[in-house]
Amino acid sequence: MNITICFASLAPEPWVQALQQALPGAQVSAWVPGAPQADHAIVWAPPQQFIDEQSGLKTLFNIGAGVDALLQLKLPPALKVVRLDDAGMSVQMAEYVCHAVIRHFREFDAYDADTQMGKWSYLKPRNRADFAVGVMGLGVLGERVTKALQVFEFPVNGYSRSPKDLPGIRCFSGTQALPQFLQATRVLVNLMPLTPETENMLNQGTLSHLQKGGYVINVARGKHLVEDDLIALIDTGHLAGATLDVFRTEPLPKEHPFWQHPKITVTPHTSARTLREESIAQIVGKIQALQRGEAINGVVDPLRGY
Incomplete structure (x- = not known):
């Protein structure tokens, strides 16, 4: 052999x-x-x-x-x-996603900005029930992520192209159910496989269905996301921000606007090695x-x- x-x-x-x-x-x-x-x-x-x-x-x-x-x-x-x-990738992915969700939910970026200015601040705690996390893609990695999020008692939604039944998860499936899934979601985690059907699926139309103040975490593939649409939705205030680990061009070009955007966190495709x-x-x-x-x-x- x-x-x-x-x-x-x-x-x-x-x-x-x-x-x-x-x-x-x-x-x-x-x-x-x-x-x-x-x-x-x-x-x-x-x-x-x-x-x-x-x-x-x-x-x-x-x-x-x-x-x-x-x-x-x-x-x-x-x-x-x-x-x-x-x-070994699923536990790494669960770590990454939970870190990103919790960092946004607990407003640690705002605390970091204040501490850098020497400001001792206090932000009113948010209601966890208002922060439903939606996981798109319920394969091996997606299922592990949903289980990890449940430990922190976030409401968790799941979306897949074929029906799934996961304990404690509100599951949606099929193209027709996608708007309903997004409307029920405050923090969106993308773990979908990249296919011709899913390319560009995170766009102005779909992301606009997220609840106002929504947050996007993309750990699947850069080609899922229409980058200009994300920036526009953040700049108009519909979305609160994003954590992005994957990009259309990698390494991310130095002149790319994601690097300097104050509401976008960039990591170098390291969510699950x-x-x-x-x-x-x-x-x-x-x-x-x-x-x-x-x-x-x-x-x-x-x-x-x-």
């Missing part, structure tokens, strides 16, 4: 060594143009040349949760694309299951985009 690793911006050597230790009977190597054919590949943003040369691949393991970049490539119809189920040890353990388990002829989780449906 041959396994190849192709990363656009990560050093492959630690992955090669760890995989070789976990699968001593396999031949593991980092891909270079013209390399021998492999049975399985572990990738992050591989070039089309890699796909074209590795025509004998059986499975393509993507080390991130989102596979939108892979599905933009010309992939052989028989190639099985597999995404990670979790691999791939953890190597957990990822390798999961990939090894899936490869071994495939060798036994067993079905595995995380196989991507190209028509649905996730």
Whole structure:
């Protein structure tokens, strides 16, 4: 069994060594143009040349949760694309989202501004019942986020394209239910997969449905958000602000208005990072299951985009 690793911006050597230790009977190597054919590949943003040369691949393991970049490539119809189920990302995402929600709810940005001026201030506590948090996308990461938010006793809404039933969560599903979900939401968390149908879905029309004073947290993909529409809604006062971890262009250009906007918090796509040890353990388990002829989780449906 041959396994190849192709990363656009990560050093492959630690992955090669760890995989070789976990699968001593396999031949593991980092891909270079013209390399021998492999049975399985572990990738992050591989070039089309890699796909074209590795025509004998059986499975393509993507080390991130989102596979939108892979599905933009010309992939052989028989190639099985597999995404990670979790691999340590869901708890990181829950941490990030809860931090962003609580920071906004408790008005810590306002306290920071006052303390920088040496001002001892007091803000009236907000009513938690008025801050319903809506989580768009109820996959592995989304479900973990809803559970974490419930610990802090926020009302939590959930939205997905197909029906879900989660304890303690008011669930909405389908395109027709999206306006109702947004109208019931004060803080919006986007965790939707990026597909042609969801691109630009956070726009003037949809975000205007959020309750006045709404807040946006985008931790999915930058292409979900129409950036000028967000800024306009914040500047007119309909939205209170946003925390953004993903962007249409990454790294975010220095001249981008998000950097200087006083009501937008920017982080460098760090809400949930791939953890190597957990990822390798999961990939090894899936490869071994495939060798036994067993079905595995995380196989991507190209028509649905996730």
